[in-house]
Amino acid sequence: MVELTSTHLSTPYIFGAIVLLYVGYFISQRLYSDAQIRKLGARAPIRTSYLPYGIDTAYQVVKSAMRDKTYDMWIDTFEKWCGPGRYTIEVGVGRRVLMTAEPENIKAILATQFKDYGKGEVFRQDWHAFLGNDTNGDADGLDLGIFTTDGQLWHNSRQLIRPQFVKDRLSDIDIFEEHTQILISKIEQSPEIDTLDMMFRYTLDAATHFLLGQSVGSLEEPQTVFADAFYNAQRVQSIIARVGPLNWLVPRKRMGFYDSINTINDFVSTFIDKALALSSQELQEKTNHDEGYTFLHAIAGYTRDRAMLRDQLVSVLLAGRDTTACTLTWAIYHLSMDASITAKLRQEIIQTVGLDRKPTYEHLKSMKYLQHILNETLRLYPVVPYNVRISLKDTTLPTGGGPDGKQPIGILAGTPIGYSTLIMQRRADLYPAPSPSFPPPAAFAPERWDAWTPKSWTYVPFNGGPRICIGQQFALTEMGYTLVRLFQRFERVENRMPRGVEPGLHADIVLQPAKEVRVAFA
Numbered sequence: 001m002v003e004l005t006s007t008h009l010s011t012p013y014i015f016g017a018i019v020l021l022y023v024g025y026f027i028s029q030r031l032y033s034d035a036q037i038r039k040l041g042a043r044a045p046i047r048t049s050y051l052p053y054g055i056d057t058a059y060q061v062v063k064s065a066m067r068d069k070t071y072d073m074w075i076d077t078f079e080k081w082c083g084p085g086r087y088t089i090e091v092g093v094g095r096r097v098l099m100t101a102e103p104e105n106i107k108a109i110l111a112t113q114f115k116d117y118g119k120g121e122v123f124r125q126d127w128h129a130f131l132g133n134d135t136n137g138d139a140d141g142l143d144l145g146i147f148t149t150d151g152q153l154w155h156n157s158r159q160l161i162r163p164q165f166v167k168d169r170l171s172d173i174d175i176f177e178e179h180t181q182i183l184i185s186k187i188e189q190s191p192e193i194d195t196l197d198m199m200f201r202y203t204l205d206a207a208t209h210f211l212l213g214q215s216v217g218s219l220e221e222p223q224t225v226f227a228d229a230f231y232n233a234q235r236v237q238s239i240i241a242r243v244g245p246l247n248w249l250v251p252r253k254r255m256g257f258y259d260s261i262n263t264i265n266d267f268v269s270t271f272i273d274k275a276l277a278l279s280s281q282e283l284q285e286k287t288n289h290d291e292g293y294t295f296l297h298a299i300a301g302y303t304r305d306r307a308m309l310r311d312q313l314v315s316v317l318l319a320g321r322d323t324t325a326c327t328l329t330w331a332i333y334h335l336s337m338d339a340s341i342t343a344k345l346r347q348e349i350i351q352t353v354g355l356d357r358k359p360t361y362e363h364l365k366s367m368k369y370l371q372h373i374l375n376e377t378l379r380l381y382p383v384v385p386y387n388v389r390i391s392l393k394d395t396t397l398p399t400g401g402g403p404d405g406k407q408p409i410g411i412l413a414g415t416p417i418g419y420s421t422l423i424m425q426r427r428a429d430l431y432p433a434p435s436p437s438f439p440p441p442a443a444f445a446p447e448r449w450d451a452w453t454p455k456s457w458t459y460v461p462f463n464g465g466p467r468i469c470i471g472q473q474f475a476l477t478e479m480g481y482t483l484v485r486l487f488q489r490f491e492r493v494e495n496r497m498p499r500g501v502e503p504g505l506h507a508d509i510v511l512q513p514a515k516e517v518r519v520a521f522a
C-alpha cells in the first residue's frame with residue numbers, strides 16, 4: 001500500500017495530471033465562451049495562430065510596427081483570412097481580439113452602441129502615470145482626465161472642458177499669429193527644414209500658450225526642459241501602449257519616464273498654483289475677457305481640484321499637440337510634391353485675404369480650397385489611425401460575421417475591439433468609381449471635395465458620437481491659419497527628400513511620416 005501510493009504520486013504523474021487538468025480546463029473554458037459568443041451572434045473570420053497564446057501573431061504585429069508596415073500587414077491579413085471586401089477579423093493573442101475597418105461597426109462602437117464600449121480598465125492602467133496623476137494625494141487611483149476615463153468621470157471631464165471649445169475666440173487667433181510669426185522667421189533662416197520637427201515645436205508652443213498662458217518657447221530654444229520631458233514621456237508611453245500585456249517589461253525608471261513626468265508636473269503645477277491663488281471673481285474676470293484668456297483659468301473657475309486641473313491640462317496638451325503637427329506635416333508634404341495645388345491655394349489666399357492681412361475666422365471659413373486640402377490630408381492620413389475600445393458588457397457588432405460576412409458578431413464583455421480609420425478611409429470600395437471628376441482614392445486630390453461628400457461614417461478622422469474630438473474646430477482653425485500665413489509669406493515649397501523616397505507611415509499613437517519630410521520654402 002505504501003509502495004502503491006508513492007508510485008502514484010511521483011513527480012511525473014503529478015506533472016502529467018496538472019497538464020491534463022490545465023488542458024481540460026482550457027478546452028472547457030474555450031467551449032463555454034464559444035457557446036456564449038454563439039448565443040449573442042456569429043463569428044468573424046479567425047486569423048489562425050500556430051503557436052500558443054498567439055505568439056506568432058503578436059510577433060508579426062510587432063515586426064510590422066517596427067518596420068512601419070502595420071498598414072500593409074493588416075491589408076494582407078484581411079485579404080488572406082477574410083477574402084475580398086471583408087474588413088472585420090478575429091485575432092487571438094492569448095485572448096479574443098477583433099479588428100475592424102467597417103463603417104457600420106465603427107459607428108456602433110462610437111455612437112449607436114456607445115454605452116456598450118469604452119476605454120476600459122487596461123487602457124486606464126497603461127496610461128495612468130501620464131494622464132491620471134492623482135496629485136490630490138487621496139490615492140484613490142482615479143484618473144480624472146478626459147482621455148482615459150469612461151462613464152460619469154468622463155462625462156464630468158467633457159462637461160468641464162466643452163465650453164472652452166465652443167467659441168471662436170479672438171485670443172486663439174492672436175496665439176496662432178504670435179507663433180506663426182516665429183515659425184516663419186525660423187523657416188526664413190533655414191535653407192531647408194525637417195517639417196515634422198518644426199511643426200512639433202510650433203504646436204507645442206501654441207498649445208502651452210493656449211492652455212497655460214505662457215509658451216514653452218521651443219521654436220526659439222530647441223532644448224527646453226519641458227519639451228524634452230514631454231517628448232520622453234510620450235516616447236515611453238507609446239512603447240507601453242504598443243506592447244500591451246507585456247508592458248510591465250518596459251524599464252520605465254531606467255528610461256527616465258517618471259523623471260519626465262515629474263518635470264511635467266512641476267512645470268504645470270507652477271501655473272496651477274498661480275491660478276488657484278486667484279479668487280473666483282478674479283478668475284471669472286480673466287475668463288470673461290477674450291484677451292488674455294487661458295484654458296487653465298477657465299477650468300479653474302469650475303474646479304479647484306489640483307489633480308483634476310493637472311490631468312485635464314496634460315490630456316488636452318497631448319491630444320492637441322501631435323495631432324495638428326502631424327496633419328500640417330502631411331499637408332506640407334503633398335504641397336511640396338505638387339506645385340499646382342500650392343499655386344491654387346495661394347490664389348485663394350490672395351483673393352480672400354490678400355498677402356499681408358491676418359486672416360479672420362470668417363476668411364478661414366470661406367476658403368473652400370484650404371478646407372479641401374485639410375479634408376484630403378485627413379482622409380489619407382487620419383491622425384489617430386488605430387484605436388481600441390473594450391466591450392463593457394456582452395453585446396454585438398452589427399456586421400462582419402457568418403459565412404456571408406453580414407451577420408452581427410457576438411461580443412463578450414471585456415473583448416478588445418481595434419478599429420482603424422486609416423484602413424477604412426483608404427478602402428477603394430467605399431468611394432465612387434474613378435472618373436474625370438473623381439480621381440482614384442489613393443491620389444491626393446483636394447478637388448475631389450468640390451462635388452463629393454463622403455457616405456456617412458466612411459470619413460471620421462475626428463471620430464464621431466459623444467466622444468468626437470472636442471478640439472476639432474480649434475484644430476481646423478489652427479491648421480488653416482498656419483497654412484494661410486505660410487503661403488502669404490512664401491510662394492512655393494520644394495520637396496528636398498531623396499528622389500523616389502516616400503515618407504512611409506509610422507503609426508505610433510498618431511500617424512506620422514516614417515522618414516524626414518525635408519522641404520524648402522521659397
Ligand code: HEM
Nearest residue numbers: 146319320323324327383384461462463467469470471475
Ligand atoms: C488634426 C487634428 C486632430 C485630430 C485628427 C483629432 C482626432 C481625435 C480623435 C480621433 C479623438 C478620439 C480619440 C478617442 O476617443 O480614442 C480625439 C479626441 C480628443 N481630442 Fe482631438 N484631434 C485633433 C486635434 C485636437 C486638438 C487641437 C485638441 C485640443 C486643443 C484636441 C482635443 C481632444 C480631446 C480633449 C479629446 C478627447 C475627447 C473625449 O474623450 O471626449 N484634439 N481627437
